[in-house]
Amino acid sequence: DTEVTQTPKHLVMGMTNKKSLKCEQHMGHRAMYWYKQKAKKPPELMFVYSYEKLSINESVPSRFSPECPNSSLLNLHLHALQPEDSALYLCASSQVGLAGAKYEQYFGPGTRLTVT
Amino acid sequence: AQSVTQLGSHVSVSEGALVLLRCNYSSSVPPYLFWYVQYPNQGLQLLLKYTSAATLVKGINGFEAEFKKSETSFHLTKPSAHMSDAAEYFCAVRKANAGGTSYGKLTFGQGTILTVHP
Numbered sequence: 001d002t003e004v005t006q007t008p009k010h011l012v013m014g015m016t017n018k019k020s021l022k023c024e025q026h027m028g029h030r031a032m033y034w035y036k037q038k039a040k041k042p043p044e045l046m047f048v049y050s051y052e053k054l055s056i057n058e059s060v061p062s063r064f065s066p067e068c069p070n071s072s073l074l075n076l077h078l079h080a081l082q083p084e085d086s087a088l089y090l091c092a093s094s095q096v097g098l099a100g101a102k103y104e105q106y107f108g109p110g111t112r113l114t115v116t
Numbered sequence: 117a118q119s120v121t122q123l124g125s126h127v128s129v130s131e132g133a134l135v136l137l138r139c140n141y142s143s144s145v146p147p148y149l150f151w152y153v154q155y156p157n158q159g160l161q162l163l164l165k166y167t168s169a170a171t172l173v174k175g176i177n178g179f180e181a182e183f184k185k186s187e188t189s190f191h192l193t194k195p196s197a198h199m200s201d202a203a204e205y206f207c208a209v210r211k212a213n214a215g216g217t218s219y220g221k222l223t224f225g226q227g228t229i230l231t232v233h234p
Contacts, residue, residue, distance in 0.1 A: 004159075042206055042224035043160070056221070090159055104150060105222060107159035 003027075004108035006091050012114045015081060021111045023074040023091030031055075032074040033105060034066060035090040043090055049074060050096055081115045088112050118143035118209045122225035130233050135179075135194040137228050139207030142188065149190045150208045150222070151181055160206065166190060177201070202232045 004025045013019050023032065031050045035043035048056035049068040063085075065077040074091055092105040123138040141147055148167050152160040164175025171183040181192045190207060207225040 006159075040227075042227050045221060088157075092160075104162045104165050107152075107161070109159045110157075112157070 004091055004093055004106050006089075006108035006111050008111060009109065010112045010114075012116060013078065013081065014116055015083075017081075018077070018079045020078065021076040021089055021091075021113075023076075023108055024072055025093040025106070025108075026072055027093060027106065028071075029093035029095055029106070030071060031094045031096045032068060033092040033094075034074070034076050035092065035107075037088040037090055037110070039087075047076075078113075081113075083115050086113055086115045118147055118223055120207050120209045120223055120225035122205075122207050122228050124228055125226065126229045126231065128231040128233065129197045131199055132196050135192070135197045135201065135230065137192040137205050137207075137230065139181075139190045139192065139225060140188050141190060141207075141209045143209060147209045149181075149183065150210070151175065151179070151190075151192050152206045152208060153177075154204045154206065154227075156203075163192070163205075197230075197232045199232050199234065202230055204229050 007022045011019060033048050034046040036046055037043045045058050046060045047066045052068045052071060063080050067075040067077060088110045090110045091108040094105045095103040119142045121140045127137060129135055141149060150165045151163040153163050154160050163179050164173045164181055166173050166183045172180060174180045179192055179194045181190050183190050204227050206227050208222050210222045
């Protein structure tokens with residue numbers, strides 16, 4: 001099974017709402033990632049978790065709060081977002097190891113977020 | 117720091133024609149290189165990767181790429197385009213963090229949109 005699943009597929013939220021995006025993988029990967037992708041642009045890395053610990057935060061605003069409750073799950077909690085946060089949010093996972101850079105990332109289908 | 121440049125934001129070919137998508141990288145150490153494809157409103161799917169084994173890498177859907185260190189290139193090719201190949205293609209580079217620990221940041225090119233005409 002090489003699948004990364006994400007829910008929901010689409011989300012519309014107001015600027016005062018609190019919502020969460022969910023990501024799950026059962027490939028035994030111990031690195032998980034959140035990316036943000038605007039239209040006609042490449043994905044931009046937001047967060048990296050390695051062994052359930054936050055390893056990289058790419059200076060993301062605090063209105064985005066990641067959580068990794070176990071090795072299979074990754075959440076992204078959203079609060080007080082702005083319209084410019086509307087984008088496709090992609091989750092990915094990969095193996096880790098001493099030569100971890102060679103391991104490909106497997107991407108989920110994404111959540112299309114619209115902030116009104 | 118490593119970077120990737122994809123030459124041509126749009127490439128248009130006829131069905132059955134050769135597909136050539138260009139990618140040049142800049143890296144201070146030998147990189148790992150990846151090509152991903154993204155269909156509209158979907159996530160990214162790995163086409164192929166170079167991890168310092170064979171320089172000619174074969175991937176899925178008939179795609180292949182050749183790593184040329186002297187040219188710092190990793191161009192993606194397919195001999196005969198299908199309508200189903202129409203999508204956006206991203207080249208990405210990755211190197212290990214200092215000390216070669218578990219992962220390195222994946223840096224994407226700006227993407228090339230491939231259009232296939234009947």
